[in-house]
Structures are given as C-alpha cells and as structure tokens.
Amino acid sequence: MQILLTGGAGYIGSHTIIELDKAGHSVVVVDNLSNSCEESVHRVSEIIGKPIPFIKADVRDAVAMDSIFKSYKIGAVIHFAGLKAVGESVAKPLEYYENNLNATFVLVSAMRNNGVKNIIFSSSATVYGNPAVIPITESCPKGECTNPYGKTKSMLEEVLSDVQKADPEWNVVLLRYFNPIGAHQSGRIGENPNGIPNNLMPYITQVAVGRRPELGVFGNDYDTPDGTGVRDYIHVCDLAAGHVSALQAIERKCGLAIYNLGTGHGYSVLDVVKAFEKVNGVKVPYSIKPRRAGDIATCYCNPAKAKAELGWEAKFGIEEMCRDSWNWQKNNPKGYEG
Ligand code: NAD
Ligand code: UD1
Numbered sequence: 001m002q003i004l005l006t007g008g009a010g011y012i013g014s015h016t017i018i019e020l021d022k023a024g025h026s027v028v029v030v031d032n033l034s035n036s037c038e039e040s041v042h043r044v045s046e047i048i049g050k051p052i053p054f055i056k057a058d059v060r061d062a063v064a065m066d067s068i069f070k071s072y073k074i075g076a077v078i079h080f081a082g083l084k085a086v087g088e089s090v091a092k093p094l095e096y097y098e099n100n101l102n103a104t105f106v107l108v109s110a111m112r113n114n115g116v117k118n119i120i121f122s123s124s125a126t127v128y129g130n131p132a133v134i135p136i137t138e139s140c141p142k143g144e145c146t147n148p149y150g151k152t153k154s155m156l157e158e159v160l161s162d163v164q165k166a167d168p169e170w171n172v173v174l175l176r177y178f179n180p181i182g183a184h185q186s187g188r189i190g191e192n193p194n195g196i197p198n199n200l201m202p203y204i205t206q207v208a209v210g211r212r213p214e215l216g217v218f219g220n221d222y223d224t225p226d227g228t229g230v231r232d233y234i235h236v237c238d239l240a241a242g243h244v245s246a247l248q249a250i251e252r253k254c255g256l257a258i259y260n261l262g263t264g265h266g267y268s269v270l271d272v273v274k275a276f277e278k279v280n281g282v283k284v285p286y287s288i289k290p291r292r293a294g295d296i297a298t299c300y301c302n303p304a305k306a307k308a309e310l311g312w313e314a315k316f317g318i319e320e321m322c323r324d325s326w327n328w329q330k331n332n333p334k335g336y337e338g
Contacts, residue, residue: 001247002026004074006059006107007081009036011191012122012177014044015184015240016078021048023244028072030065031081032058035194039336043188059103062110069114076118076171076250078243079107082152085198086126086294089149100152101159108163117170118250120243123157125178125232125262125299126150135302138176138258146294157258164256171250171257178232178262178301180239182321183328190328191236192335200269201233201321205329208282215284217269219291224298228269232262232300235316235324245312259306263314266300276322 003020005013008029014036017027029041029052038054045052053072057064059081068074082100083089089096104121111117127150128136129143145151157174164170181201183190196212197203206212220227242261249257267275273284307313316324 001075002028002073003247004028004030004068004072004077006030006077006079006103007122009033009038009040009054010080012180012236012239013078013080014040014189015236016080016243017044017052018047018184019237019240019244021050025244025247028053028055028068028074030055030057030059030068032056035083036192037336040189040192047184047186047188060099060106062106065106065110066113069110069116074114074116076120076247077107077111077116078120078122079104080122082122084149086147086149087198090147093148096148096152101155104156104159108160117167119160119171120173120175120246120250121156121160123174123176124150124153125176125260125301127154127157127176128299130296131299134298135264135300136260137302138260138305161256168255171254173246173249173254174256174258175242175246176258176260176301177239178234178260178299180236181233182235182237182316182324184237185324185327187324187327187331190325190332190335200231200272201325204273204276204284205325207284208276208280208326209329209333211333213285215273215286216289217286218289218295220288221291222297224268226268226270229295230266230268230298230300232264232266233272233318233321234262234314235321238263238314238316242306242310242312245306245310249310257309259310260301260303261306262301262303264301264303265318266298267318272318272322275318276326279319279322280326282326
C-alpha cells in the first residue's frame with residue numbers, strides 16, 4: 001500500500017518510513033520542516049536504498065494536500081504532523097491549537113474529498129492525564145490535560161472518532177505513544193530537538209557528549225521506588241513497527257481502534273541514567289532540582305491489547321534504547337547540523 005506520512009521528516013516519522021519499507025509498503029512524505037530538516041529524509045533514503053517522494057508543504061495548505069491525493073494513489077495516512085513541545089504550548093497556546101487542529105481538519109477534508117478513509121493518528125499517553133489506574137489500559141478514562149499540546153491530542157482523538165462514527169467506512173487508529181527514545185541502529189537518524197531539550201533522553205545524550213554540564217533531575221520526592229519519576233520508555237524502532245501493525249488493523253476494517261504503544265515497564269529517571277552510564281561507559285553528571293510543573297509520578301502502560309489484536313510487542317529493552325540513543329548522538333554531536 002502507498003502510505004502518506006504527514007510530518008514524516010520528524011523523529012518518529014523518519015524511523016517509521018524504514019519499517020514501512022521493510023514491510024513492503026511505499027511512502028510519500030509531506031512536511032513543512034518547521035521542526036525537522038530534509039536531511040533526515042535523505043538519510044532514510046540512503047538506509048532503504050531508494051528515493052522517497054518528499055513534498056515540502058504545510059498540511060494546513062488545502063490546495064497542496066488535494067494535489068498530493070490527486071498525484072499519488074494513497075491507501076492510508078499516518079498523521080505525525082504537529083507541534084509537540086509541552087512548555088512552548090503553554091506559552092503559545094494559539095499557535096498550538098491553530099497548527100495541530102487546523103492541520104488535521106484540512107488533512108481529513110482532503111482525504112474525504114479524495115475517497116481516502118484510513119488514518120493512523122499520533123496520540124499520546126498524555127491523554128490519560130494523571131492516570132486513574134497503573135498500568136494504564138486503553139479502557140482507563142481519559143484525564144485532565146494540563147497543557148494545550150495535550151489538549152490538542154485529546155481533542156483530535158474526539159474529532160477523528162466522530163468522523164468515523166458519522167461514516168463507518170472510515171478506519172481510524174489512535175496510537176497512544178508512551179515515551180519514545182533510541183534511534184535507528186545505523187546511527188544515521190535520531191531525535192534532533194531544537195534548542196534546550198525538554199525530554200529526558202536528549203538531555204542525557206547532550207550532557208554525555210559535552211554540550212551541557214549536567215542533567216537536572218526534576219524531583220526525588222515522588223511516591224516511586226527511588227523518588228524520581230517513572231515512565232514507559234519505548235525504542236523508536238519498536239514504536240515505528242507499531243504503525244505497520246496498525247495498518248493490518250486498517251486492512252481488516254477495524255472502524256475505530258485505540259492502542260497503547262509502550263513496553264509495559266516503568267523506569268525511573270535514575271534507572272535511565274544508570275543504564276545509560278553502564279551500557280555506554282560514559283558519565284552523566286546530575287543534580288536534583290525541584291519538580292517540573294505538570295509532571296506526574298508514574299506512567300506506564302499495559303500493552304496487552306496491541307499484542308492480542310495486532311500481534312505487536314516491543315522487542316528492545318532499556319539497554320538497547322540507551323545504546324542506540326548514544327550511538328546517534330556521538331556520531332552526530334550537533335544532530336543533523338554536523
Ligand atoms: P517531530 O517534531 O520530530 O515531528 C513532527 C513533524 O511534523 C516535524 O517534522 C514538523 O516539521 C512537522 N509539522 C508540524 N506541523 C506541520 C504542519 N502544519 N505541516 C507539515 N508538517 C508539520 O515530532 P515526533 O517526535 O516525530 O512526533 C510525531 C508525532 O507524534 C507528533 O504528532 C507528536 O505530537 C506525537 N507524539 C510524540 C511523542 C514524543 O515523545 N516524541 C509522544 C507522543 C506523541
Ligand atoms: C513528556 C510530555 C508529554 C509527552 C511525553 C511523551 C512534559 C511535561 N510532558 O512527558 O506530554 O506525551 O513527553 O513524549 O513535557 N526529566 C528530568 N530532567 C529532564 C527532563 C525530564 O528529570 O531534563 C524527568 C521528568 O520529570 C520525567 C521523566 O524525566 O519524570 C521523563 O520526562 P520527559 O522525557 O520530558 O517525558 P514526560 O514528562 O513523560
């Protein structure tokens with residue numbers, strides 16, 4: 001099947017191209033490069049050994065989107081495009097609502113106008129808010145999102161569910177990602193945040209490579225085994241493979257389906273630091289800082305539904321995640337810039 005990846009030049013999208021290619025699918029990528037660069041697509045093209053059709057366009061551009069659907073025989077869309085920085089979304093709520101919501105409205109209208117009714121949407125564990133139950137299953141109620149980024153994910157889940165309800169020919173798969181880290185084993189592609197990283201692993205790798213003096217650990221007084229926050233880290237290649245499995249659900253005409261994509265294991269901030277140091281033989285100096293606003297103590301999932309219905313489960317453990325994150329960073333100390 002030919003798959004359109006919106007936001008396919010980004011961190012998760014670029015890794016997903018490789019898994020789709022392995023499974024025999026072809027891809028088309030549309031990205032406005034607001035948080036990525038075309039170099040990632042070039043490198044993926046080298047890895048898979050074939051050219052990748054790339055269109056530099058904004059998903060909010062209805063004319064451009066219509067032209068893509070008219071130019072290619074798209075069977076399904078994987079919709080990664082969106083702004084994702086939690087802190088920035090608090091400072092710039094309008095930009096976040098405008099980009100993430102409008103891009104999805106324009107995309108879904110273009111799909112409908114061109115008879116393409118299969119979509120996989122990048123959602124997030126953030127929709128569970130402070131989870132009612134741990135480990136989190138898909139039947140856990142959604143919670144209060146504390147920031148505009150999370151709210152766009154939660155709202156778009158509702159929008160896409162309503163589209164499917166109104167027209168049962170649609171197949172909508174909502175994938176709730178836990179915490180993607182790691183990189184492709186080649187070390188050629190990986191996470192390339194702009195400015196100071198918000199997320200744990202890119203911060204750790206930038207400390208390890210000498211770009212930052214130390215990691216700040218946001219709180220050691222949570223109700224967790226060592227007091228630091230616990231999360232469900234998932235290798236980005238496993239996450240990417242989850243999208244290929246989700247396509248099988250679409251091929252089986254799943255209607256609306258929701259899956260957690262995580263490993264089911266929770267690791268604390270200090271567990272990750274220790275694993276990273278041990279596997280890579282590098283030091284990660286850190287100091288304890290106050291809690292970060294909006295953080296929760298513990299978040300990990302029960303991934304049984306994805307295993308039972310999609311035959312998907314994560315293969316890589318925390319050590320491989322730490323190894324591959326470091327392999328990417330040490331080979332590309334300044335990311336795609338050098
Ligand atoms: P990313 O920023 O690397 O990739 C997103 C891509 O979308 C970027 O290349 C960006 O340039 C593009 N984009 C943004 N707005 C666009 C627009 N209007 N038109 C065209 N392109 C646009 O982020 P990622 O980590 O690869 O995340 C992919 C998706 O998964 C996002 O929707 C994100 O919110 C979601 N997600 C990410 C995480 C995570 O921790 N990385 C967790 C849960 C959910
Ligand atoms: C973040 C987002 C969330 C998104 C998720 C998946 C925030 C508040 N939340 O979640 O919306 O769905 O990513 O990508 O940004 N930590 C440190 N020091 C750091 C960075 C992080 O101690 O410099 C700690 C955090 O307090 C947390 C853990 O590391 O306990 C993981 O943090 P992070 O990587 O930012 O992910 P989440 O907070 O889980």
